[in-house]
Amino acid sequence: MKVIIIGAGVAGQTVAETLRRKDKNIEIVMFTDEPHPYYSRIFLPHYIAKERSLEKLYTRKEKWYFENNIDFYSNIEISRIDLNDKLVYPKKSKPFSYDKLVLAVGSSARKLAFGNPDIKGNFALRTIADAQKIQQFVQDNKVKHAFIIGGGLLGIELGFHLKKIVSKVNICEIAPHLLPRQLDDETAKVLQTYLKSQGLELILGQSVSEILGEKQVKGVESQDGVKIEADMVLQQLGIIPNTELAKNSGLETQKGIIVNEFMQSSNSDVYAVGDCVQFGEKIWGIIPASMEQAKQAAAHILNENPEPYKPSVWNTRLKIAGIDLTCIGLSSPEAEEGATLYEYKRHDTYTCRKVLIRNNVLTNAILLGPGADSKYFMKKAGKQVDPKEIDEKVHE
Numbered sequence: 507m508k509v510i511i512i513g514a515g516v517a518g519q520t521v522a523e524t525l526r527r528k529d530k531n532i533e534i535v536m537f538t539d540e541p542h543p544y545y546s547r548i549f550l551p552h553y554i555a556k557e558r559s560l561e562k563l564y565t566r567k568e569k570w571y572f573e574n575n576i577d578f579y580s581n582i583e584i585s586r587i588d589l590n591d592k593l594v595y596p597k598k599s600k601p602f603s604y605d606k607l608v609l610a611v612g613s614s615a616r617k618l619a620f621g622n623p624d625i626k627g628n629f630a631l632r633t634i635a636d637a638q639k640i641q642q643f644v645q646d647n648k649v650k651h652a653f654i655i656g657g658g659l660l661g662i663e664l665g666f667h668l669k670k671i672v673s674k675v676n677i678c679e680i681a682p683h684l685l686p687r688q689l690d691d692e693t694a695k696v697l698q699t700y701l702k703s704q705g706l707e708l709i710l711g712q713s714v715s716e717i718l719g720e721k722q723v724k725g726v727e728s729q730d731g732v733k734i735e736a737d738m739v740l741q742q743l744g745i746i747p748n749t750e751l752a753k754n755s756g757l758e759t760q761k762g763i764i765v766n767e768f769m770q771s772s773n774s775d776v777y778a779v780g781d782c783v784q785f786g787e788k789i790w791g792i793i794p795a796s797m798e799q800a801k802q803a804a805a806h807i808l809n810e811n812p813e814p815y816k817p818s819v820w821n822t823r824l825k826i827a828g829i830d831l832t833c834i835g836l837s838s839p840e841a842e843e844g845a846t847l848y849e850y851k852r853h854d855t856y857t858c859r860k861v862l863i864r865n866n867v868l869t870n871a872i873l874l875g876p877g878a879d880s881k882y883f884m885k886k887a888g889k890q891v892d893p894k895e896i897d898e899k900v901h902e
């Protein structure tokens with residue numbers, strides 16, 4: 507069997523690694539339009555701040571593909587899929603045939619259209635190429651003031667690292683507090699106090715209506731007309747799944763590429779995994795979900811009869827701006843009927859833990875600050891738990 511994987515991010519890479527681990531003979535061909543083997547996007551802000559080299563971004567080197575008998579083509583965009591003849595068309599070369607095709611084409615940064623789309627100094631971070639452009643711009647223009655639009659995980663992380671090379675960084679969030687999808691008001695305030703202690707300047711409950719400057723960014727104007735000077739703008743406003751290739755090839759798409767519980771698209775020989783996917787109404791945009799979907803697709807390709815995919819619990823664990831943060835579930839934990847909230851707070855270390863159990867199932871958790879056993883809580887997410895054990899763990 508010959509499997510073609512389009513995309514070498516975490517989703518495509520996990521499909522390739524899972525297939526190869528379980529089957530030494532399956533023919534695997536991978537394409538990526540980036541000039542790099544698999545790398546983790548998590549460390550792009552560290553790279554911009556020159557805390558991590560390009561080499562150290564790579565999770566796999568080119569030789570890994572050779573050693574694992576995978577045909578790896580970088581810098582090649584697949585521009586068309588012929589579903590009837592089961593062929594993929596690289597932009598400038600002959601087509602490749604497949605038995606099974608995996609679309610792991612990821613997502614793009616959502617960017618707002620403000621005035622001149624080619625204005626210099628207006629960025630969004632998604633790839634190594636973006637990171638290099640941002641780094642170069644800071645250096646060439648001796649940037650002193652960066653303005654980040656979007657107070658989500660990425661905006662905060664990027665702001666924290668930029669602050670090491672730029673003297674002033676604003677993070678602007680339209681919601682009344684940072685991380686509105688993940689945090690309740692109280693935990694967000696603890697995080698905000700911490701971030702201010704790190705020198706970041708937060709603008710909350712405000713949106714940007716205009717980027718100022720004709721050819722090069724001079725600042726931004728807020729919805730209520732306040733002008734703020736800045737040398738560059740970074741828009742970190744979330745993702746848009748890459749659906750164009752799938753859509754143009756006749757596959758069903760909405761917000762993302764529509765898949766079933768085995769990650770098959772509307773054509774049963776074509777799978778989709780990772781940021782490009784829509785399952786039910788949901789798109790994820792995080793690494794754990796990409797990996798779960800990739801393993802599910804690989805298991806189905808190998809005829810392992812996997813259990814139908816259950817939507818991944820939205821969870822993420824990271825060191826955000828130098829402080830540990832784990833979030834499980836998307837809405838902020840609030841005790842309601844039939845639910846119990848376990849809490850622990852310690853202000854001197856910016857610690858705030860909140861874990862919510864509904865009908866003995868752990869549905870939500872926020873663990874901010876040091877010391878929490880986040881691996882334990884991640885493992886318990888969506889499962890039946892012993893409330894006494896949870897209480898002890900929260901207070902550990």
Ligand SMILES: Cc1cc2nc3c(=O)[nH]c(=O)nc-3n(C[C@H](O)[C@H](O)[C@H](O)COP(=O)(O)OP(=O)(O)OC[C@H]3O[C@@H](n4cnc5c(N)ncnc54)[C@H](O)[C@@H]3O)c2cc1C
Nearest residue numbers: 513515516517538539547583584611612780781791792793
């Ligand atoms: C700066 C940053 C930090 C992040 N930090 C975290 C974190 O801490 N935790 C977390 O859970 N998530 C984090 N994320 C999100 C995470 O990186 C994504 O969820 C993950 O990368 C999705 O993987 P993917 O393989 O689906 O897509 P991608 O990583 O986007 O990979 C898709 C690849 O396919 C290529 N491609 C697309 N179309 C074609 C084509 N037609 N032909 C050939 N190649 C194509 C793309 O260029 C890309 O290389 C972060 C994201 C960014 C940008």
